[in-house]
Amino acid sequence: MFAAVILGLAVSDLATSLHRLLGAGRRVRWDALAPLAAVVAFLKIVTQWWSWYATAQIARGLTFEMFLGVLVGVVMMFLLAAAALPDELGEGEVDLAAHYRSVSRRFWLLFSGELVLMIGVDIWAQMAIGHARFDPRTLLAPVFAIIPAAIALAFVRNRWVHAIALLGLIGLYIAQFFGRSLGG
Template identity: 40%
Template sequence: MQPFEYVVGLVSILLGLALTELASSLHKLLRARARVRWDWQAPAAAVALVLVVLDLWWGVRQLELIGLTMTIGLFLPLLTALLLFYLAAAAALPDDVPVEGVDVREYYTANARYFWLLFAGFVVVAKLHVGLVAYLQMTDTSQTAARLAKLLTPSLILALLAASLAFVRQTWWHFAVLSFLIVALLSSHMSRPLL
Protein backbone atom coordinates (compact mmCIF):
# COMPACT_ATOMS: atom_id res chain seq x y z
CA MET A 1 0.00 0.00 0.00
CA GLN A 2 1.16 3.49 -0.84
CA PRO A 3 1.18 6.15 1.93
CA PHE A 4 -1.58 8.05 0.14
CA GLU A 5 -3.85 5.00 0.29
CA TYR A 6 -3.53 4.99 4.09
CA VAL A 7 -4.49 8.65 4.14
CA VAL A 8 -7.53 8.07 1.92
CA GLY A 9 -8.62 5.20 4.15
CA LEU A 10 -8.57 7.26 7.32
CA VAL A 11 -10.09 10.31 5.60
CA SER A 12 -12.89 8.07 4.28
CA ILE A 13 -13.57 6.68 7.74
CA LEU A 14 -13.70 10.11 9.38
CA LEU A 15 -15.88 11.60 6.65
CA GLY A 16 -18.12 8.54 6.77
CA LEU A 17 -18.49 8.91 10.54
CA ALA A 18 -19.36 12.59 10.13
CA LEU A 19 -22.03 11.76 7.53
CA THR A 20 -23.32 8.95 9.76
CA GLU A 21 -23.66 11.39 12.68
CA LEU A 22 -25.66 13.79 10.53
CA ALA A 23 -27.85 11.07 9.00
CA SER A 24 -28.47 9.36 12.34
CA SER A 25 -29.49 12.59 14.05
CA LEU A 26 -31.73 13.55 11.14
CA HIS A 27 -33.31 10.08 11.18
CA LYS A 28 -34.14 10.41 14.91
CA LEU A 29 -35.67 13.84 14.34
CA LEU A 30 -37.78 12.62 11.43
CA ARG A 31 -38.96 9.52 13.31
CA ALA A 32 -40.06 11.66 16.26
CA ARG A 33 -41.36 14.50 14.07
CA ALA A 34 -44.55 14.89 16.12
CA ARG A 35 -42.41 15.87 19.14
CA VAL A 36 -40.04 18.12 17.20
CA ARG A 37 -40.47 21.88 16.91
CA TRP A 38 -38.57 22.56 13.70
CA ASP A 39 -36.45 25.52 12.75
CA TRP A 40 -34.30 26.13 9.69
CA GLN A 41 -30.90 26.98 11.25
CA ALA A 42 -29.64 23.61 12.49
CA PRO A 43 -30.77 21.74 9.33
CA ALA A 44 -29.15 24.44 7.16
CA ALA A 45 -25.90 24.02 9.08
CA ALA A 46 -26.16 20.25 8.54
CA VAL A 47 -26.66 20.78 4.78
CA ALA A 48 -23.56 22.99 4.72
CA LEU A 49 -21.59 20.22 6.42
CA VAL A 50 -22.70 17.66 3.83
CA LEU A 51 -21.49 20.03 1.10
CA VAL A 52 -18.18 20.41 2.94
CA VAL A 53 -17.82 16.61 2.91
CA LEU A 54 -17.98 16.75 -0.89
CA ASP A 55 -15.37 19.51 -0.87
CA LEU A 56 -13.07 17.48 1.39
CA TRP A 57 -13.50 14.36 -0.71
CA TRP A 58 -12.45 16.13 -3.90
CA GLY A 59 -9.67 17.93 -2.05
CA VAL A 60 -8.11 14.67 -0.93
CA ARG A 61 -8.32 13.41 -4.50
CA GLN A 62 -6.34 16.48 -5.57
CA LEU A 63 -3.57 15.50 -3.14
CA GLU A 64 -3.20 12.23 -4.99
CA LEU A 65 -3.23 13.90 -8.39
CA ILE A 66 -0.40 16.31 -7.56
CA GLY A 67 1.77 13.40 -6.47
CA LEU A 68 2.96 14.97 -3.22
CA THR A 69 4.58 12.51 -0.83
CA MET A 70 2.48 12.31 2.32
CA THR A 71 4.45 12.71 5.53
CA ILE A 72 3.38 12.76 9.15
CA GLY A 73 3.99 16.52 9.14
CA LEU A 74 1.56 16.92 6.25
CA PHE A 75 -0.90 14.43 7.67
CA LEU A 76 -1.27 15.80 11.22
CA PRO A 77 -2.95 19.08 10.19
CA LEU A 78 -5.30 17.12 7.92
CA LEU A 79 -6.15 14.71 10.75
CA THR A 80 -6.73 17.62 13.15
CA ALA A 81 -9.03 19.33 10.64
CA LEU A 82 -11.01 16.13 10.10
CA LEU A 83 -11.43 15.58 13.84
CA LEU A 84 -12.71 19.14 14.26
CA PHE A 85 -15.07 18.56 11.35
CA TYR A 86 -16.38 15.34 12.90
CA LEU A 87 -17.05 17.13 16.20
CA ALA A 88 -18.92 19.86 14.34
CA ALA A 89 -21.00 17.25 12.50
CA ALA A 90 -21.80 15.54 15.79
CA ALA A 91 -23.00 18.88 17.22
CA ALA A 92 -25.04 20.06 14.22
CA LEU A 93 -28.30 18.33 15.11
CA PRO A 94 -29.78 17.00 18.37
CA ASP A 95 -28.68 13.45 19.16
CA ASP A 96 -31.96 12.35 20.75
CA VAL A 97 -35.56 13.43 21.00
CA PRO A 98 -36.74 13.15 24.61
CA VAL A 99 -40.32 12.19 25.46
CA GLU A 100 -41.23 15.85 26.03
CA GLY A 101 -39.86 16.73 22.58
CA VAL A 102 -37.12 18.98 21.30
CA ASP A 103 -37.10 22.52 20.00
CA VAL A 104 -34.55 22.63 17.17
CA ARG A 105 -34.22 26.43 17.45
CA GLU A 106 -33.40 26.17 21.17
CA TYR A 107 -30.92 23.40 20.42
CA TYR A 108 -29.20 25.49 17.74
CA THR A 109 -29.09 28.58 19.94
CA ALA A 110 -27.66 26.64 22.89
CA ASN A 111 -25.00 24.93 20.75
CA ALA A 112 -24.17 27.68 18.24
CA ARG A 113 -20.99 28.82 19.99
CA TYR A 114 -19.62 25.28 20.27
CA PHE A 115 -20.62 24.30 16.73
CA TRP A 116 -19.38 27.43 14.95
CA LEU A 117 -16.07 27.60 16.82
CA LEU A 118 -15.44 23.97 15.86
CA PHE A 119 -16.31 24.79 12.25
CA ALA A 120 -14.11 27.89 12.23
CA GLY A 121 -11.26 25.87 13.72
CA PHE A 122 -11.75 23.23 11.07
CA VAL A 123 -11.60 25.84 8.28
CA VAL A 124 -8.43 27.42 9.69
CA VAL A 125 -6.58 24.13 10.17
CA ALA A 126 -7.75 22.72 6.82
CA LYS A 127 -6.59 25.82 4.97
CA LEU A 128 -3.28 25.86 6.78
CA HIS A 129 -2.86 22.32 5.49
CA VAL A 130 -3.72 23.50 1.97
CA GLY A 131 -1.25 26.36 2.34
CA LEU A 132 1.47 23.96 3.47
CA VAL A 133 0.83 21.68 0.50
CA ALA A 134 0.86 24.68 -1.87
CA TYR A 135 4.09 25.97 -0.35
CA LEU A 136 5.79 22.59 -0.79
CA GLN A 137 4.77 22.56 -4.46
CA MET A 138 6.11 26.03 -5.25
CA THR A 139 9.21 26.09 -7.39
CA ASP A 140 9.31 29.87 -7.87
CA THR A 141 9.54 31.36 -4.39
CA SER A 142 9.70 34.99 -5.52
CA GLN A 143 5.92 35.43 -5.13
CA THR A 144 5.37 32.93 -2.29
CA ALA A 145 3.70 35.29 0.19
CA ALA A 146 1.39 36.83 -2.39
CA ARG A 147 0.32 33.47 -3.81
CA LEU A 148 -0.28 31.99 -0.35
CA ALA A 149 -2.28 35.06 0.69
CA LYS A 150 -4.42 34.77 -2.44
CA LEU A 151 -4.98 31.06 -1.74
CA LEU A 152 -5.77 31.40 1.97
CA THR A 153 -7.63 34.72 2.26
CA PRO A 154 -11.10 33.52 1.15
CA SER A 155 -11.04 30.65 3.64
CA LEU A 156 -9.80 32.83 6.47
CA ILE A 157 -12.68 35.23 5.75
CA LEU A 158 -15.01 32.22 5.91
CA ALA A 159 -13.47 31.22 9.26
CA LEU A 160 -14.10 34.73 10.60
CA LEU A 161 -17.71 34.63 9.38
CA ALA A 162 -18.20 31.23 11.03
CA ALA A 163 -16.63 32.45 14.25
CA SER A 164 -18.95 35.47 14.18
CA LEU A 165 -21.90 33.08 14.30
CA ALA A 166 -20.59 31.82 17.63
CA PHE A 167 -21.09 35.26 19.15
CA VAL A 168 -23.74 37.08 17.10
CA ARG A 169 -27.26 35.95 17.98
CA GLN A 170 -29.24 37.85 15.34
CA THR A 171 -31.17 35.44 13.14
CA TRP A 172 -30.67 37.61 10.04
CA TRP A 173 -26.88 37.29 10.40
CA HIS A 174 -27.12 33.50 10.70
CA PHE A 175 -29.38 33.47 7.64
CA ALA A 176 -26.93 35.62 5.65
CA VAL A 177 -23.82 33.60 6.54
CA LEU A 178 -25.47 30.18 6.18
CA SER A 179 -26.99 31.19 2.83
CA PHE A 180 -23.64 32.48 1.62
CA LEU A 181 -21.89 29.30 2.76
CA ILE A 182 -24.40 26.97 1.09
CA VAL A 183 -24.50 28.96 -2.17
CA ALA A 184 -20.69 29.19 -2.29
CA LEU A 185 -20.29 25.46 -1.68
CA LEU A 186 -22.97 24.53 -4.21
CA SER A 187 -21.48 26.78 -6.88
CA SER A 188 -17.99 25.38 -6.31
CA HIS A 189 -19.30 21.83 -6.81
CA MET A 190 -21.30 22.42 -9.97
CA SER A 191 -18.29 22.44 -12.28
CA ARG A 192 -16.29 19.65 -10.65
CA PRO A 193 -16.04 16.41 -12.59
CA LEU A 194 -16.90 13.19 -10.76
CA LEU A 195 -13.61 11.52 -11.67
Protein backbone atom coordinates in the same frame (compact mmCIF):
# COMPACT_ATOMS: atom_id res chain seq x y z
CA MET B 1 -8.12 6.82 3.29
CA PHE B 2 -8.24 7.01 7.08
CA ALA B 3 -9.34 10.65 6.96
CA ALA B 4 -12.05 9.77 4.41
CA VAL B 5 -13.40 7.15 6.83
CA ILE B 6 -13.77 9.82 9.53
CA LEU B 7 -15.62 12.04 7.04
CA GLY B 8 -17.87 9.07 6.21
CA LEU B 9 -18.63 8.67 9.92
CA ALA B 10 -19.55 12.36 10.08
CA VAL B 11 -22.05 11.91 7.24
CA SER B 12 -23.37 8.82 9.02
CA ASP B 13 -23.86 10.85 12.21
CA LEU B 14 -25.81 13.50 10.27
CA ALA B 15 -27.99 10.85 8.64
CA THR B 16 -28.62 9.06 11.96
CA SER B 17 -29.57 12.32 13.69
CA LEU B 18 -31.93 13.24 10.84
CA HIS B 19 -33.47 9.76 10.99
CA ARG B 20 -34.14 10.15 14.71
CA LEU B 21 -35.70 13.59 14.19
CA LEU B 22 -37.97 12.31 11.44
CA GLY B 23 -38.90 9.32 13.62
CA ALA B 24 -39.84 11.61 16.52
CA GLY B 25 -42.59 13.08 14.33
CA ARG B 26 -44.82 15.60 16.07
CA ARG B 27 -42.52 15.87 19.10
CA VAL B 28 -40.09 17.89 16.97
CA ARG B 29 -40.51 21.64 16.90
CA TRP B 30 -38.84 22.37 13.59
CA ASP B 31 -36.69 25.42 12.98
CA ALA B 32 -34.60 26.24 9.92
CA LEU B 33 -31.20 27.01 11.49
CA ALA B 34 -30.26 23.53 12.75
CA PRO B 35 -31.12 21.79 9.44
CA LEU B 36 -29.29 24.55 7.53
CA ALA B 37 -26.25 23.99 9.76
CA ALA B 38 -26.51 20.26 8.98
CA VAL B 39 -26.57 21.01 5.25
CA VAL B 40 -23.51 23.27 5.63
CA ALA B 41 -21.68 20.50 7.52
CA PHE B 42 -22.69 17.93 4.88
CA LEU B 43 -21.57 20.14 1.99
CA LYS B 44 -18.33 21.02 3.80
CA ILE B 45 -17.60 17.29 4.12
CA VAL B 46 -18.51 16.55 0.49
CA THR B 47 -16.42 19.42 -0.90
CA GLN B 48 -13.48 18.40 1.30
CA TRP B 49 -13.62 14.86 -0.04
CA TRP B 50 -14.06 16.14 -3.60
CA SER B 51 -10.99 18.36 -3.37
CA TRP B 52 -8.96 15.50 -1.86
CA TYR B 53 -9.95 13.22 -4.72
CA ALA B 54 -8.69 15.80 -7.22
CA THR B 55 -5.31 16.00 -5.46
CA ALA B 56 -4.83 12.35 -4.48
CA GLN B 57 -1.26 12.30 -5.79
CA ILE B 58 -0.25 14.92 -3.19
CA ALA B 59 -1.33 12.56 -0.38
CA ARG B 60 1.65 10.31 -1.12
CA GLY B 61 3.98 13.17 -0.21
CA LEU B 62 2.36 14.12 3.11
CA THR B 63 4.64 13.89 6.10
CA PHE B 64 3.43 12.38 9.36
CA GLU B 65 3.03 15.89 10.84
CA MET B 66 0.94 17.04 7.87
CA PHE B 67 -1.22 13.94 8.16
CA LEU B 68 -1.78 14.62 11.87
CA GLY B 69 -2.95 18.12 10.90
CA VAL B 70 -5.37 16.60 8.37
CA LEU B 71 -6.68 14.15 10.98
CA VAL B 72 -7.23 16.89 13.55
CA GLY B 73 -9.09 18.84 10.84
CA VAL B 74 -11.38 15.94 9.96
CA VAL B 75 -12.09 15.24 13.63
CA MET B 76 -13.08 18.91 13.94
CA MET B 77 -15.31 18.43 10.90
CA PHE B 78 -16.87 15.37 12.54
CA LEU B 79 -17.55 17.38 15.70
CA LEU B 80 -19.04 20.17 13.57
CA ALA B 81 -21.39 17.69 11.88
CA ALA B 82 -22.27 16.08 15.22
CA ALA B 83 -23.20 19.47 16.69
CA ALA B 84 -25.55 20.44 13.86
CA LEU B 85 -28.45 18.18 14.85
CA PRO B 86 -29.35 16.71 18.26
CA ASP B 87 -28.28 13.13 18.93
CA GLU B 88 -30.39 12.35 21.97
CA LEU B 89 -34.04 13.29 21.70
CA GLY B 90 -35.33 12.26 25.11
CA GLU B 91 -39.04 11.80 25.76
CA GLY B 92 -40.39 15.34 25.54
CA GLU B 93 -40.52 17.96 22.84
CA VAL B 94 -37.41 18.46 20.70
CA ASP B 95 -36.91 22.17 20.01
CA LEU B 96 -34.49 22.67 17.11
CA ALA B 97 -34.28 26.43 17.69
CA ALA B 98 -33.14 25.80 21.26
CA HIS B 99 -30.70 23.17 20.05
CA TYR B 100 -29.12 25.56 17.55
CA ARG B 101 -28.87 28.29 20.20
CA SER B 102 -27.08 25.88 22.52
CA VAL B 103 -24.56 24.65 19.93
CA SER B 104 -24.08 27.64 17.62
CA ARG B 105 -20.96 28.97 19.34
CA ARG B 106 -19.30 25.54 19.23
CA PHE B 107 -20.46 25.02 15.62
CA TRP B 108 -18.94 28.27 14.38
CA LEU B 109 -15.72 27.96 16.37
CA LEU B 110 -15.24 24.43 15.02
CA PHE B 111 -16.07 25.69 11.54
CA SER B 112 -13.50 28.49 11.67
CA GLY B 113 -10.87 26.39 13.46
CA GLU B 114 -11.16 23.58 10.94
CA LEU B 115 -10.96 26.05 8.05
CA VAL B 116 -7.83 27.73 9.44
CA LEU B 117 -6.18 24.37 10.13
CA MET B 118 -6.98 22.85 6.73
CA ILE B 119 -5.90 25.97 4.82
CA GLY B 120 -2.68 25.95 6.84
CA VAL B 121 -2.00 22.28 6.11
CA ASP B 122 -2.86 22.84 2.44
CA ILE B 123 -0.40 25.74 2.13
CA TRP B 124 2.22 23.75 4.05
CA ALA B 125 1.78 20.71 1.76
CA GLN B 126 1.86 22.81 -1.40
CA MET B 127 5.10 24.44 -0.29
CA ALA B 128 6.77 21.23 0.93
CA ILE B 129 5.54 18.79 -1.73
CA GLY B 130 4.77 20.97 -4.73
CA HIS B 131 7.65 23.37 -4.04
CA ALA B 132 5.23 26.29 -4.27
CA ARG B 133 6.35 29.65 -2.95
CA PHE B 134 4.17 31.40 -0.42
CA ASP B 135 2.70 34.58 -1.82
CA PRO B 136 1.35 36.88 0.94
CA ARG B 137 -1.27 38.15 -1.53
CA THR B 138 -2.87 34.72 -1.12
CA LEU B 139 -4.17 35.96 2.22
CA LEU B 140 -6.30 38.51 0.33
CA ALA B 141 -8.32 35.75 -1.34
CA PRO B 142 -12.06 36.01 -0.61
CA VAL B 143 -12.08 32.65 1.18
CA PHE B 144 -10.11 34.21 4.03
CA ALA B 145 -13.03 36.57 4.77
CA ILE B 146 -15.02 33.53 5.85
CA ILE B 147 -12.75 32.97 8.85
CA PRO B 148 -13.46 36.23 10.76
CA ALA B 149 -17.11 36.03 9.70
CA ALA B 150 -17.41 32.53 11.19
CA ILE B 151 -15.69 33.63 14.39
CA ALA B 152 -18.09 36.59 14.63
CA LEU B 153 -21.05 34.22 14.16
CA ALA B 154 -19.92 32.36 17.28
CA PHE B 155 -20.78 35.51 19.26
CA VAL B 156 -23.59 37.13 17.24
CA ARG B 157 -27.03 35.90 18.27
CA ASN B 158 -29.15 37.42 15.49
CA ARG B 159 -31.06 34.58 13.80
CA TRP B 160 -31.30 36.42 10.47
CA VAL B 161 -27.54 36.90 10.34
CA HIS B 162 -27.07 33.17 11.00
CA ALA B 163 -29.65 32.23 8.37
CA ILE B 164 -28.04 34.46 5.75
CA ALA B 165 -24.57 33.10 6.59
CA LEU B 166 -25.72 29.48 6.43
CA LEU B 167 -27.57 30.02 3.13
CA GLY B 168 -24.54 31.87 1.72
CA LEU B 169 -22.23 29.00 2.66
CA ILE B 170 -24.61 26.48 1.10
CA GLY B 171 -24.55 28.48 -2.13
CA LEU B 172 -20.77 28.81 -1.98
CA TYR B 173 -20.19 25.09 -1.39
CA ILE B 174 -22.56 24.09 -4.19
CA ALA B 175 -21.08 26.63 -6.62
CA GLN B 176 -17.51 25.58 -5.78
CA PHE B 177 -17.66 22.37 -7.78
CA PHE B 178 -20.94 22.77 -9.67
CA GLY B 179 -20.74 21.19 -13.13
CA ARG B 180 -17.33 19.64 -12.52
CA SER B 181 -16.64 15.94 -12.79
CA LEU B 182 -14.22 13.87 -10.72
CA GLY B 183 -12.16 13.42 -13.87
CA GLY B 184 -11.31 17.11 -14.11
